Amino acid sequence: MESQTLSAWRQFFPLSTLWQGHWLYRIIVTVTAICLSFVVTHLLTSIRFKRALQSKGKTKEAPTLPYSFPIVGHAFSMGWDIVRFNFYIAHNFRSLPVRIQIFMTDIYIVTGPDCINSIWKQSQLLRNEIYRSLIVHNMFGMPDDAGRFYLADNSGVHHNPSPGSKIDPDHRIKYLTHLSMTKFLTGSGLKPFTDRFATNLTEQLNMNKNVTSEWRHMPDLFSFIRDELFKASIRAMCGEYILSLNHKICDDFWEFDKGMPSLAKRFPRWLAPSAYAARDKCLENLKNWHRFIQQHLEDESTPAESTDWNQYYGTEFMKSRQKMWSKMEKMSPEAAASEDLGVIWGSSANSIPSAFWLVLEVFRDPSLLSRVRKETENCLVVSQSGNISFDVSKICTKPLLQSIYAETLRLYVSTSLIRSPEAADFKLAEWTIPKGALIMIPSYVVHRDKTVWSTSPNEPRSVETFWPERFLKYPESSEPTTTTVQQQQKSSLPDSASFSLDNLTGCFMPYGGGHGICPGRHFAKQEIISTLAIMVTLFDIELLEKREGRVKPDLAGFGFGALKPKGRVPVRIRRRGA
Numbered sequence: 001m002e003s004q005t006l007s008a009w010r011q012f013f014p015l016s017t018l019w020q021g022h023w024l025y026r027i028i029v030t031v032t033a034i035c036l037s038f039v040v041t042h043l044l045t046s047i048r049f050k051r052a053l054q055s056k057g058k059t060k061e062a063p064t065l066p067y068s069f070p071i072v073g074h075a076f077s078m079g080w081d082i083v084r085f086n087f088y089i090a091h092n093f094r095s096l097p098v099r100i101q102i103f104m105t106d107i108y109i110v111t112g113p114d115c116i117n118s119i120w121k122q123s124q125l126l127r128n129e130i131y132r133s134l135i136v137h138n139m140f141g142m143p144d145d146a147g148r149f150y151l152a153d154n155s156g157v158h159h160n161p162s163p164g165s166k167i168d169p170d171h172r173i174k175y176l177t178h179l180s181m182t183k184f185l186t187g188s189g190l191k192p193f194t195d196r197f198a199t200n201l202t203e204q205l206n207m208n209k210n211v212t213s214e215w216r217h218m219p220d221l222f223s224f225i226r227d228e229l230f231k232a233s234i235r236a237m238c239g240e241y242i243l244s245l246n247h248k249i250c251d252d253f254w255e256f257d258k259g260m261p262s263l264a265k266r267f268p269r270w271l272a273p274s275a276y277a278a279r280d281k282c283l284e285n286l287k288n289w290h291r292f293i294q295q296h297l298e299d300e301s302t303p304a305e306s307t308d309w310n311q312y313y314g315t316e317f318m319k320s321r322q323k324m325w326s327k328m329e330k331m332s333p334e335a336a337a338s339e340d341l342g343v344i345w346g347s348s349a350n351s352i353p354s355a356f357w358l359v360l361e362v363f364r365d366p367s368l369l370s371r372v373r374k375e376t377e378n379c380l381v382v383s384q385s386g387n388i389s390f391d392v393s394k395i396c397t398k399p400l401l402q403s404i405y406a407e408t409l410r411l412y413v414s415t416s417l418i419r420s421p422e423a424a425d426f427k428l429a430e431w432t433i434p435k436g437a438l439i440m441i442p443s444y445v446v447h448r449d450k451t452v453w454s455t456s457p458n459e460p461r462s463v464e465t466f467w468p469e470r471f472l473k474y475p476e477s478s479e480p481t482t483t484t485v486q487q488q489q490k491s492s493l494p495d496s497a498s499f500s501l502d503n504l505t506g507c508f509m510p511y512g513g514g515h516g517i518c519p520g521r522h523f524a525k526q527e528i529i530s531t532l533a534i535m536v537t538l539f540d541i542e543l544l545e546k547r548e549g550r551v552k553p554d555l556a557g558f559g560f561g562a563l564k565p566k567g568r569v570p571v572r573i574r575r576r577g578a
Contacts, residue, residue, distance in 0.1 A: 037070060038068045038069065039068075041067065041068055041069065041070050042066055042067065042068040045064060045065075045066040045067055045068075046066040048063075048064060049063045049064060049065065049066050052064070057430070058430055059427070059430065059432050060430050060431055060432065061431070061432055062096065062097045062098065062099050062108055062428075062431045062432065062433060063096070063098060063099065064098075064099040064100070064101065065089070065098050065099065065100050067100075067101065071103065071104060072102075072103060073100065073101030073102050073103065073104070074100040074101060074102055075102045075103060078100075078102065082558050082559065083444070083555055083558050086109070086111075086442045086444070086445045086558075087445050087448075089109050089111060089445075090111035090442075090445040090446070090449065093111070094111050094112035094113075094115075094449070095112050095114065095115070096112070096115065096429070096431055097109065097110045097115060097428055097431050097433060097439070098110075105438070106434075106437045106438070107437075107438045107439075107440050108433050108437055108438065108439045108440065109440050109441075109442065110428070110439060110440070110441050111441070111442065111445055111446055111449075112506075113446075113449070113452060113505075113506035113507050114429075114506065115428055115429065115506075116441055116446065116505075116506035116507075116509070116513070117505055117506035118428055118429065119419065119428065119439065119441070119513075119514065120505060120506065120513040120514035121514070122426070122514075123419070123513070123514025123515040123516060124514075124515055125421060125423065125424075125426060126419040126420060126421055126422075126426065126439070126514070126515075126516070127419070127420055127421075127422045127516075128418055128419055128420065128516055135264070135342075136150070136338060136339070136342055138263055138264060138266050139260060139263045139264050139342075139345075140279070140338040140339075140341045140342045140345070141279055141280075141283055141334070141337075141338045141341070142335055142338040142339070143332060143334050143335050143338070145330050145332070145335075146330050146331055146332065146334075146335035146338075148330075149171075149173065149328070149330035149331070150173055150174070152167075153167055153171065153172060153173050153174050154167065155167040155172045155174065155175060156174065156175065157174050157175050157178040158175065159175070161175075170327040170328065171327075171328055173328065173331075176324055177321075177324075177339075178519075180317060180320050180321060180324070181317075181343075181519050181520075182519055183317070184315065184316075184317035185519045185520050185522060185523050186519060186522055189308060189315060189316065189317060190522055190523060190526075191392075191393065192308040192309060192315075193236055193237065193308075193315060193523060194392050194523060194526040194527065194530065195392060196235075196236040196309060197232050197233055197236040197527055197530070198389065198390060198392055198530045198534065199389065200231070200232035200233075200235050200236055201228060201229065201232035201530075201531065201534055202387075202388060202389065202534055202538075204228050204231060204232055205228060205534065205535075205538055205539075206538070208228070211539065211573055211574065211575055212574065212575060213574055213575045213577070214574055215542075215572050215573070215574045216572065216573060216574065217570065217571075217572055218570065218571050218572070218573045219568060219570055220568040220569055220570065221356070221359075221360070221541070221569040221570070221571045221573075222353075222356050222564070222565050222568070222569045223568075225352070225355060225356045225359060225531070225535075226254065226352055226353070226356065227250050227254075229348070229351075229352045229355060229527075229531060230250055230253065230254075230348055230352060231243060231250060233347060233348055233351075233352075233527065234249075234344060234348070235314075236309075236314070236315075237314050237315055237317070237318060237343075237344070237347065238289070238313065238314040238315075238318055238344075239293075239309075239310060239311050239312050239313050239314035239318075240311045240312075241289070241292060241293075241311065241312055242289045242314075245285075245288055245289055245292055246285040246288060246289065248281075248285075249282070249285045252278060252281040252282050252285060253282055253344070253345075253348070255274070255278040255281075256275070256278040256279050256281070256282045256341075256345075257345065257349050258275075258278070259272060259274055259275025259276075259278050259279070260275070260345075260349075260560060261556070261557065261560055262275040263275050263276075263279065264560065279341075282341055283334065283337045283338060283341060284337075286336075286337040286340050286341055287333050287334070287337045290322070290333060290336060290337065290340075291333075292312070293312050293313040293322065294322070296310075296312040296313065318340070321336075321339070321340070321343075322336070325339075346520060347520060347523070347524075349561055349562070350413065350524065350561040350562040351520075351523075351524040351527050351528055351562070352562075353412070353561075353562035353563065353564050354408055354409060354412060354413060354524070354528050354562045355527065355528045355531040355532065356565070357408050357411070357412045357553075357562075357565075358404060358405060358408045358528055358529075358531070358532050359531065359532055359535050359536075359541075360543070360551060360565075360569070361404065361407075361408060361466050361468075362404065362532060362536065363536075363541045363542075363543060364466075364543060364545075365468075368404070368468050369536060371400060372400065372401065372404070372532065372536055373536050373537070375395075375398045375400055375401055376390070376395060376398075376401075376532075376533040376536060376537060378394075378398075379391045379394045379395040379398075379533065380533075380537065388537065390530060390533050390534070392526050392529075392530050393526075395529060395530060395533055396525060396526050396529050396530075399472060399497050399498050399499040400468065400469075400472070400497075401529050401532070401533075402471065402499040402529075403468060403469060403470065403471040403472050403497075403499055404468045405525065405528055405529055405532075406470075406471045406499075406501070406508070407466055407467060407468060407470050407471060408466075408528075409510035410447045410453075410470070410508060410510070411447070411464075411466055412553055412562055412563050413443060413444075413447075413510040413561065413562050413563070414442070414443060414444035414555075414557065414558050414559055414560070414561065414562075414563055415442075415443045415444075415509075415510070415512070415559065415560075415561055416440050416441070416442055416443075416559035416560075417440065417441040417442075417443065417509065417512050417513075417516075418438055418439070418440055419438075419439045419441075419516065420436060420437065420438055420439065421433060421434075421435050421436070421437065421439075422435065422436065423435070426439075441509065442559065443509050443510060444558060444559070446506075446507060446509065447463075447507070447508065447509075447510075448463040448464070449463070449507060450463055452504075452507045453470070453507075469497070471499055471500060471501065472497035472498070472499065472500070473497060473498050473499070473500035473502070474496055474497050474498075475496060475498075511524075537576070538575060538576060539573055539574065539575060539576060540573070540574050540575075540576055541571050541572070541573050542571060542572040542573070543569075543571055544570045544571060544572065551565050551566075551567075551569050552565070552566050553565060553566065554566035554567075
């Protein structure tokens with residue numbers, strides 16, 4: 001039987017035909033060669049990885065994680081399950097930077113608190129300017145000429161230009177944009193901006209006829225909060241006319257935001273047509289608004305409501321940007337629109353989903369809701385006409401509100417913080433990261449480091465659980481409550497606690513860290529907490545999770561900022577009694 005089988009095999013596949021290039025033989029040889037290349041690549045990169053780990057000396061090359069696919073590198077691993085891939089690195093290599101390769105591009109992933117602290121301390125040696133330029137070009141549609149103009153600016157972001165720079169003072173785009181942003185978001189412009197946002201939001205919610213004093217079904221709490229906050233924010237920043245000139249600007253913006261991952265990954269237009277179409281609409285909306293406000297930049301016939309805000313162009317920040325672009329010939333109308341789209345996206349795309357999660361978590365817990373309402377009542381201001389407002393600065397100092405705000409960012413913000421050593425090689429402990437390489441810190445996995453956030457074996461509050469008191473500290477202990485069960489048991493005594501971020505510099509980074517920390521973090525905090533205060537004051541909300549299932553974040557947005565909920569969030573809602 002065996003000889004007959006062998007004879008038949010030889011008859012069907014005679015050796016002579018194989019050597020003559022039988023089509024099946026070619027397929028077998030090709031597949032074998034490809035598989036062999038994968039095996040050899042994995043073997044060689046594994047050997048190189050182990051040698052790098054075992055190497056000795058004060059200066060060592062950061063090890064490259066083994067991979068199987070030549071040229072492609074770790075692209076398939078990242079694309080298949082980016083969350084699991086990052087957790088694998090964090091769990092196994094938290095004490096050192098690990099290099100991965102994606103289509104011949106080196107990225108050094110850092111997840112350990114000590115390494116991250118070292119990066120923040122040496123952040124003056126790192127830049128994100130090239131990465132920022134790529135973001136503005138790929139994500140916000142900056143024209144090539146303006147992109148090259150930005151990259152050509154070697155004067156730095158400080159008042160005195162970098163040595164050797166010959167950039168015209170009016171063309172120092174990096175310094176001028178940084179200066180205007182800092183003044184607006186950290187200086188005297190911050191309070192009027194946040195106060196106007198809170199006023200806008202309160203007025204909008206009071207005028208919303210879809211919510212009454214009777215319980216009503218709302219199909220999606222997220223879209224309700226998202227749209228109301230976006231309108232309140234853009235009115236506060238850009239004035240009243242931007243919405244009336246572009247009736248669909250809210251829908252266009254969130255459609256653009258949905259396509260952001262495709263744009264960031266540089267998918268071609270034919271592969272992501274809806275993402276590009278949404279961006280085109282947003283840019284056209286902003287160009288329309290720019291043409292309108294140009295007529296009113298120097299119009300003094302109508303007195304402004306205040307020196308900080310005008311109904312046409314909004315804040316002085318937006319007005320100053322228009323004047324700035326007029327002195328830069330490379331900043332065409334298209335370039336100016338892409339710059340402003342970046343500013344609007346940066347002020348909305350992360351803070352608004354974060355505000356949603358904060359509201360959701362508070363209304364999930366009746367006991368927490370009661371405590372939050374108690375803290376907000378002390379900051380409530382009621383006018384003679386019955387209108388309500390809040391002392392935003394005061395409300396943002398309340399310990400419990402700050403703790404649940406920070407816990408919301410810990411759980412629901414997923415950013416990929418990018419830095420690059422542009423002047424020289426960068427030393428991280430005994431490891432060397434070459435000049436021009438990208439350093440990436442994935443906040444999502446760092447914020448779930450069990451050695452930091454759950455140190456006690458009896459700790460019932462896992463890193464995946466929303467714990468309102470996680471950032472509270474009590475007078476009799478110098479340790480944050482993140483590490484002590486005894487402190488947690490005192491959660492019913494919030495008045496004795498204080499908000500603390502002690503010893504969390506390299507572990508908590510929703511806004512980045514070091515010199516490149518987000519300048520908009522102060523506004524974001526006030527926007528998010530004031531939104532919660534307004535919502536708990538005006539509404540009763542009943543979640544329908546028992547019937548619909550618990551709301552979870554959509555990890556498809558991993559690495560792109562605050563996560564959105566996966567699917568709709570149906571609730572019952574009504575106005576509270578006076």
